[in-house]
Amino acid sequence: MSAQQPPPSGPPRLDPFAPPAPDALRPPRPVAGQPQGAPQPTAPPPPPDPNAAFSIRGLWKRFGDKTAVAGVDLDVPSGSFYGIVGPNGAGKTTMLSMATGLLRPDFGTVSIHGADFWSDPVAGKRRLGVLPDGVRLFDRLTGEQLITYAGLLRGMDRDVVAERTADLLRALDLAADAKTLVVDYSAGMTKKVALASALIHAPAILVLDEPFEAVDPVSAANIRDILASYVRSGGTVVVSSHVMDLVQRMCDHVAIIASGRILAAGTVDEVRAGASLEDRFVDLVGGRQSAEGLAWLRSS
Ligand SMILES: Nc1ncnc2c1ncn2[C@@H]1O[C@H](COP(=O)(O)OP(=O)(O)OP(=O)(O)O)[C@@H](O)[C@H]1O
Numbered sequence: 001m002s003a004q005q006p007p008p009s010g011p012p013r014l015d016p017f018a019p020p021a022p023d024a025l026r027p028p029r030p031v032a033g034q035p036q037g038a039p040q041p042t043a044p045p046p047p048p049d050p051n052a053a054f055s056i057r058g059l060w061k062r063f064g065d066k067t068a069v070a071g072v073d074l075d076v077p078s079g080s081f082y083g084i085v086g087p088n089g090a091g092k093t094t095m096l097s098m099a100t101g102l103l104r105p106d107f108g109t110v111s112i113h114g115a116d117f118w119s120d121p122v123a124g125k126r127r128l129g130v131l132p133d134g135v136r137l138f139d140r141l142t143g144e145q146l147i148t149y150a151g152l153l154r155g156m157d158r159d160v161v162a163e164r165t166a167d168l169l170r171a172l173d174l175a176a177d178a179k180t181l182v183v184d185y186s187a188g189m190t191k192k193v194a195l196a197s198a199l200i201h202a203p204a205i206l207v208l209d210e211p212f213e214a215v216d217p218v219s220a221a222n223i224r225d226i227l228a229s230y231v232r233s234g235g236t237v238v239v240s241s242h243v244m245d246l247v248q249r250m251c252d253h254v255a256i257i258a259s260g261r262i263l264a265a266g267t268v269d270e271v272r273a274g275a276s277l278e279d280r281f282v283d284l285v286g287g288r289q290s291a292e293g294l295a296w297l298r299s300s
Pocket of ligand 1: 063066067068086087088089090091092093094095
């Protein structure tokens with residue numbers, strides 16, 4: 001159809017690629033005069049905290065009919081070691097992807113040290129080191145080449161990149177496999193080389209989605225040491241993990257997320273409220289299933 005032709009008459013057609021109408025995404029607003037027990041209006045969230053490493057307000061993401069993140073407000077204090085925990089499909093990866101520029105939110109804001117992220121994502125990304133979950137790497141490069149590439153992409157000096165690459169390969173126990181193609185790495189080695197690529201430019205904030213998945217215990221302890229010293233020197237770390245015990249020991253703050261909402265957030269001691277983080281998590285999230293339905297699984 002040429003630009004001169006008038007638009008077709010008749011009822012408007014539905015565009016399958018159009019984003020859902022805002023009102024379809026938001027939680028139902030309580031109606032004035034509803035009977036007792038009806039949902040009450042919630043107070044508007046406070047404005048973004050300019051001192052926080054991340055200040056997230058009213059973040060929403062929907063995929064078709066599925067609401068993955070349903071109005072998250074979260075402040076990650078600068079210099080904190082912040083754990084994000086939640087059951088499978090809770091929305092952790094989706095939330096972190098929106099906070100780090102990998103996925104555009106449907107609604108809401110993300111501020112990094114007071115600056116609105118999505119109005120200038122390139123500036124925001126300069127402050128971040130990100131270990132995304134399940135993103136393909138350039139795996140036809142060797143481990144050494146991949147880390148070097150990440151440093152050069154950040155505009156770093158070649159000599160500094162070479163020095164830091166060697167340091168990172170050594171610290172993450174990858175030096176012997178520096179010349180091996182990443183495609184031939186194990187899952188844990190791949191995780192470590194991706195972590196090294198996120199660290200090379202010494203970012204102010206590190207966001208690590210499941211950094212310990214598939215990593216052996218010695219390497220995991222080395223990574224924990226690296227992250228703890230990074231936080232002691234003023235950096236901020238946000239990690240998502242399913243390992244409650246690890247989060248309780250390693251992090252100073254934690255948020256529990258389920259069905260796209262924050263159920264509890266604060267210091268680890270505030271959130272666990274005298275119980276273990278795991279017990280608190282199970283209390284808040286629920287979902288324990290009995291194995292009764294799997295009687296057929298028992299050997300005779
Ligand atoms: N690109 C996508 N398209 C459709 N649905 C998606 C997409 N990404 C995520 N989802 C859905 O959004 C929900 C949240 O997924 P997400 O990966 O954020 O959860 P998660 O908390 O990181 O889970 P896990 O702990 O299992 O990694 C899930 O129901 C998932 O199926």
